Amino acid sequence: MNLLQLENVHKKFGDFTAVSDISFSIEKGNVYGLLGPNGAGKTTTLRMIMDIIAPDAGSITFSGNRHVQDFLDQIGYLPEERGLYRKMKVRDVILFIAELKGLYKQQALGEIEKWLEKMQLSEWGNKRIDELSKGMAQKIQFITTVIHKPELIILDEPFSGLDPINMTLLKDLMLELREDGSTIIFSTHVMEQVEKLCDRICLIHQGEVLLEGELRAVKRGFGKNSVEIEYIGSLEPIRNSACIQGINDFGQYAEIKLKTPEDYRPFLQELVEKGVDVTRFELMEPTLHEIFVESVEAHGGTVQNAE
Amino acid sequence: MPNKIVAVIKREYMTRVKSKGFVASLFLMPVLMCGMVLLSSFLAIMEDKTEEMRKLAVIDETGEIFDRMQGAIAKHRTFQHKGELVYQLHEETATTEEERAAFQERVRTKKLYAYLEIPKDVFTNGNVRFYARTATNFNVQSALRRIISDIVRDKRFAESGYSRREVSQLMRSVGFNAYAVKSGKGKDGGAKVESALETGARLGLGYILVFVLYLFVIIYANSIMRSVLEEKTTRIVEVIVSSIKPHQLLLGKLVGVCSVCLTMFAIWVIFGVLLVMNIEPLLGIFGIDSLPIQFIQVIGTVKASSAGVLTYFFIYFIIGFFMYSTLYAVVGAICSSEEEAQQTGVPLTMLLVVPFILMFQLFRIPDSTLSILLSHVPFFSPILMFMRINVLMPPLWEILLNILLVCATVLLVTLISGKIYRVGILMYGKRPTLGQLWQWTRY
Numbered sequence: 001m002n003l004l005q006l007e008n009v010h011k012k013f014g015d016f017t018a019v020s021d022i023s024f025s026i027e028k029g030n031v032y033g034l035l036g037p038n039g040a041g042k043t044t045t046l047r048m049i050m051d052i053i054a055p056d057a058g059s060i061t062f063s064g065n066r067h068v069q070d071f072l073d074q075i076g077y078l079p080e081e082r083g084l085y086r087k088m089k090v091r092d093v094i095l096f097i098a099e100l101k102g103l104y105k106q107q108a109l110g111e112i113e114k115w116l117e118k119m120q121l122s123e124w125g126n127k128r129i130d131e132l133s134k135g136m137a138q139k140i141q142f143i144t145t146v147i148h149k150p151e152l153i154i155l156d157e158p159f160s161g162l163d164p165i166n167m168t169l170l171k172d173l174m175l176e177l178r179e180d181g182s183t184i185i186f187s188t189h190v191m192e193q194v195e196k197l198c199d200r201i202c203l204i205h206q207g208e209v210l211l212e213g214e215l216r217a218v219k220r221g222f223g224k225n226s227v228e229i230e231y232i233g234s235l236e237p238i239r240n241s242a243c244i245q246g247i248n249d250f251g252q253y254a255e256i257k258l259k260t261p262e263d264y265r266p267f268l269q270e271l272v273e274k275g276v277d278v279t280r281f282e283l284m285e286p287t288l289h290e291i292f293v294e295s296v297e298a299h300g301g302t303v304q305n306a307e
Numbered sequence: 308m309p310n311k312i313v314a315v316i317k318r319e320y321m322t323r324v325k326s327k328g329f330v331a332s333l334f335l336m337p338v339l340m341c342g343m344v345l346l347s348s349f350l351a352i353m354e355d356k357t358e359e360m361r362k363l364a365v366i367d368e369t370g371e372i373f374d375r376m377q378g379a380i381a382k383h384r385t386f387q388h389k390g391e392l393v394y395q396l397h398e399e400t401a402t403t404e405e406e407r408a409a410f411q412e413r414v415r416t417k418k419l420y421a422y423l424e425i426p427k428d429v430f431t432n433g434n435v436r437f438y439a440r441t442a443t444n445f446n447v448q449s450a451l452r453r454i455i456s457d458i459v460r461d462k463r464f465a466e467s468g469y470s471r472r473e474v475s476q477l478m479r480s481v482g483f484n485a486y487a488v489k490s491g492k493g494k495d496g497g498a499k500v501e502s503a504l505e506t507g508a509r510l511g512l513g514y515i516l517v518f519v520l521y522l523f524v525i526i527y528a529n530s531i532m533r534s535v536l537e538e539k540t541t542r543i544v545e546v547i548v549s550s551i552k553p554h555q556l557l558l559g560k561l562v563g564v565c566s567v568c569l570t571m572f573a574i575w576v577i578f579g580v581l582l583v584m585n586i587e588p589l590l591g592i593f594g595i596d597s598l599p600i601q602f603i604q605v606i607g608t609v610k611a612s613s614a615g616v617l618t619y620f621f622i623y624f625i626i627g628f629f630m631y632s633t634l635y636a637v638v639g640a641i642c643s644s645e646e647e648a649q650q651t652g653v654p655l656t657m658l659l660v661v662p663f664i665l666m667f668q669l670f671r672i673p674d675s676t677l678s679i680l681l682s683h684v685p686f687f688s689p690i691l692m693f694m695r696i697n698v699l700m701p702p703l704w705e706i707l708l709n710i711l712l713v714c715a716t717v718l719l720v721t722l723i724s725g726k727i728y729r730v731g732i733l734m735y736g737k738r739p740t741l742g743q744l745w746q747w748t749r750y
Contacts, residue, residue, distance in 0.1 A: 050549045052733060077549045083541025088322065099314035100550040144546065 001064065003028045003152060003183050004049065009058035011044055011207075018044040019055070020207040026185055026200070028151075031178055033198035033215075034187040035288075037296060041207040042187035043080050046156050049185075050077050062152070073102040076150035080157045080187075082141050086130040090121070093129060094144055101148035108147065115143040135166055142170065146177065153177060155186035159193055171197060191288040201288075203295055210295045215288075222286045222294075223261040229254055229271075230280040237274035243267040255284075311551045312559045319534070319563025324570065333571055337578075340515060361420035364399045364410055368427040373398045375458050385450040394420075414438050423451070430459055501608075504601055508608040509616075510670075513697030516620045517690060521663050523568050524627050524689070525656065528635040531564055535639030535732065536648055544732045553729040557636055565628050569621075576617065583610055619696050622710060627689025630717045631659065633724045640731030641739055651738065662687035666694045673699040683709055685716035723748050 002025040011019040019041040026032045034042050048055045051069045062071045084093050091112055098108035116122045119139045129137060138161065146153060155174075159167055174184055174197060188194060194201060194215075201218060203211040211218055225245075230253050239247065243266055246257040258264060264283055271278055286294075323329055367373040377396050380386045386394040401407045410422040417440070426433035435455055437448060464471050486500040501509075538544040547556055582589070586606055590598065634655050642648040662681070669678045673695050682691040692709050695701055730747040731739070739747070 047545075050545075052545060052549055072549055075549070077546060079542050079545040081542035081545075083543050085322075085537065085543065086541070092318075096314060096318050097546060097550070100311050100547060102311070102550075 001028070002026060003063060004185070005059075005061045005064075006045070006049070007059045007061075009045070009048060009055045009060060011041075011048060011053070011055050017207050019048070022058075022204065022207070022209055024202045024209065024212050026152075026183060028183050029178065029181060030183055030199040031174065031197050032183075032185040033194040033201040034185060034204065035189065035191070035194060035201055035292060036187075036204040037189060039206075040204045042204065043156055044207075045204070046077075046154055046185070046187060049154060050075065073148065074151045076101075076145040076148065076153045078141060078145040078153075078155045078158055080160075082138055082161075084129045084137060084141060084144070087128055089126055089128055090116075090132070090140055091125045094140065094147060097144040098147045101150075103148050111147050112143075115147060119143065134161065135163060138162065138166070142173070146182075149182075151181075151183060153182055153184045153186075155184065157188055158186050159188060159190050167193070191292055195288050203292060205296050205299055208299075210299060211291070218291065219285050219288070222291050224283045224285055225258045225261045225263070226284040226286055226290065227256045227258060227264060227267065228280070228282045228284050229256065229278055232277040232279065235276060237276060238267075238270055241267065241270055243270065257290075312555050312562075315551065315556055315559025316563040316566070319560050320566050323530070323564065323567045329567065329571070333574060336519075336571075337575060340518075344511075359393065361394050362397060362418070363394055364397050364413070364419050364422045365425065366399050366401050366407075366410075366423070367425045369425060369429060371462070372425055372429070372455065372458050376454055379454040379457070383450055383454065385446055411438055414440060421447075425455065429455075430462060502604070504604055505608040508605040509612050510697060512609055512613060513616060513694070516616065517663075517666065517694055517697070519572075520620065520624050520627060520693065521659060521690060523624070524631050525659055527564050527568055527628065528632040528655075529652070531560055531632045532635040532639040532648055532652060533645070534560065535636050535728075536642065536645060539640065539732050540643065548732070553732065554725045557633070557725060557728055560636065561629055561632050564632065565625065568624070568628065572621070572624075579613075583613075616697065619693060619706075623689040623693045626710070626713050626717055630686065630689070630713070630720055631655065633717075633721050637724045637727050637731065640728045641734075641744070643735055643738070647738060658686045659690070662690040666690060670694055670698045683712065685713045688713045 005025040007023050009019055009022045010017075022041070022045060024032075034045065036042050044053070047053050049060055049068065051072065059066060060068055062068045062075075065071065068075075085096075088096070094112050094115075095105065095108050098111065099105065103111070112125075113122070116125055119142075121136060121139060124132060124136060129140070132140065142158075145155070158170060158174075162170060171193060174186075178184060186197075198215050200214050201211070202209060213221075232252070235247070235249055235254060238244070243258050243263040244256055245259045248255040248257075256267075258267060268281060271281075365373055365376070367376075373396070380394060380396065381392055386392060399410070401410060407424075410419065413419045414422050421437060421439035423438075424436040426435070429435060435452070437451065439447075442448075461471055464474060485503040485506075487506050489499040489501055491499045538547065544556075551559075583606060587598070590596075635652060638648055638652045638655065642651055665681065665687075669675075669681065669691065672678055678691070678695065679701075681687055682695050684691075688709055692701075692706070692713075696706065726748045727744055
């Protein structure tokens, strides 16, 4: 059964349509990626799931129940903008939020120690939040999100502002939580992480779903119309080939987009005929980044900040 | 299932009670209060004392007053410091305007402390003129006035054949004692009355309490505003309202902070009661055995009236606190920065300052229609109704009706504010207009 299901959800703010007719469902134990450029409606969608704002139309069900607000204690939520009570001590902040999530004090205290140890922050437990570095505060906030062992974990842009080490740490933690049976939905516009983590993705743009499905199926659907070649000399002879849709030349290495997946045969022939000295020729699966850019551009949008 | 509101109350309460500010105000407030009372009474009796010699130029056009003035000043306390005369009188003459101006210039350049002109017609209707660098040295002025008046009167008496002693014997005024008539029977079976001193003691207690009420509502309502703003700007509010309903969060905050105030009051009341109950043995330690009758009267009044006054104080503090704190919480919720919130909060502060200022005028006419009407304006009641209770106890039914009226207002304010708060804490950017606020209440 689906743990979370959204059906035809709409949300307008005044004249601005933030979310239009979004539907998707998340199976228990999956990691679900909500992708889209800035302003696509990801945060609005997550806030509606959290019952922070109400949808204008459509339904959101948790374990088949329409009253998500009755299950909020089984959900952990990391908002996009981070922040904690600056003047409070680390342990007190975590305890406060754990109690808000329905944990008893004794129960929470044990969990707090476990998590602080895991994050290597045990010595910082009695410091005030404003004495911590930004990265440490982010870790503390992640602890407050998962301290009550939620069934569903909602992370809004969890990787933003993290250094590479903490990014890896967070990714490992997310996989660990999935092993323990948690279901995770997270939003991002950083595609690399998604490829490593997600079971399913949903790509939204201007409030509408462009693509939804299992990550592998989505990729297969796009076909292998990308070629990577390594060469010596110049690519000039084939630059105007009828098979090529786009070319990204790095000097000795190039990523080439073909017009159709079937074009790879005539293209290879052309390379040989025109005397390009090719040392490697490989058919590539499209990266999620390409799918993302292509889908958005196909709908008349441009992608900014898509690192 | 642990109670989530309790978690909010606990957090609001503990972070404040554990703060240095709480401990500091717990000790400093009574010290400051006593200090203020002592300082103001000290300033009231403090005179313009000097150790330096002050020169006073006198132009005596009558030619009869200067010598006698010098004799009188030598005996007058105002002109002495530690038994030494510190004022020097110089007889001068000035006939032209230029000469007068020269004396005034010497006053301005501090060569003279003051310059005095006694006109020829001072015995009939002329005015004495006194020039000094400031005209606020009232004690010197009034002493000089009294001395010169006495000299002038003596001459008038002598001319008309009366002796001064006889006249002052005949002219002495009557004793005058004011009593406030209270309900109930007095000790001697007559009506129960209260002397001016007892009224003063009771009013003093009332004033201190009104001041504490006003101060604490302002300070802690602002504290709530800042805490709402902090949750909003750090976005932690999104996590909180995904665990607990906004109105529960607001309620938890109000109850938590209100408990902080009540804790502080409770500590003060306990100490105050212990102090008043044991005042005699306590003073005994300092070797004071017999107390003046006035002091015993004051203590007696405080003992007798504080239970009633304190009860009303707590009632009006709690409802006043909830009314204003809810409104300040809304200000915090609709603003995005501290500066913006401070500005937006000004009209609310006015709602508190206005009755506090009016109180000083209205307490003299506690049963005028104006006083009664204003005291029933719900936003003014916590201060003005409480003031009326202290000055002239209104009938019980009127007080109860007022409490009911204010409670109903608080409920209404909370309902509307709760809705604005719910929307506001999740809205960022431009502050909403009044029209938008009205829309928010209908979501």
